[in-house]
Amino acid sequence: MNIFRLAGDMTHLMSVLVLLLKIHTIKSCAGKSYPCSLCFILLESSSGISLKTQELYALVFATRYLDIFTDFISVYNTIMKLIFLGSSFSIVWYIRRHKIVRRSYDKDQDTFRHFFLVLPCLLLALIINEKFTFKEVLWTFSLYLEAVAILPQLILLQRTRNIDNLTGQYVFLLGAYRALYILNWIYRYFTEPHYVHWITWISGLVQTLLYADFFYYYFSSLKNNVKLKLPA
């Protein structure tokens, strides 16, 4: 474990917590009377969260952590896997099933056909992988899928008029975690002999590059202290 990877994992955990906080805020609005302006905004406007991206992430974790009970790495590793699995599936459940939260989900805008991402990633994983075993192919699939999982969310943000802070922070943290992982891979390459994982490195690089324009608009909105807006 190195500082880059720990920072990456904590950033990833933060992104999940921000999303859970956002869902909690929407839920707690229901109990209050309407005049609370925040509630009005949250319940009237779409939450800006893409269910498609959440479902893809749940699939990423499900296919990546198949070895959670067979290969014990460390207590930290197991606990983090359980957190990511539990949170991603419960977020999908909330947006799909919860009577209040699902009202804030705008399915007319979240139209990305994520099936078109799953199939090519699966085919690619069958062709390019480190070892042709069931677990390894699904693990590779999860890497390819995670690289593109943010696409429905980024497209939804382009369509969302006013992106609220929590959603913007969620996407930023999600992009930043993989950028930190790239530093971790560089560090491990130079400190651990024979540490070479091209598939992981290239997928991680592609994933981070997909956030490039979001990072640009995110930082310029911070600098100019204006609302985050992605060009359509």
Added chain:
Amino acid sequence: KEKETAHDEL
């Protein structure tokens, strides 16, 4: 048998 490449990262 080469050690299964246990993936130690999340």
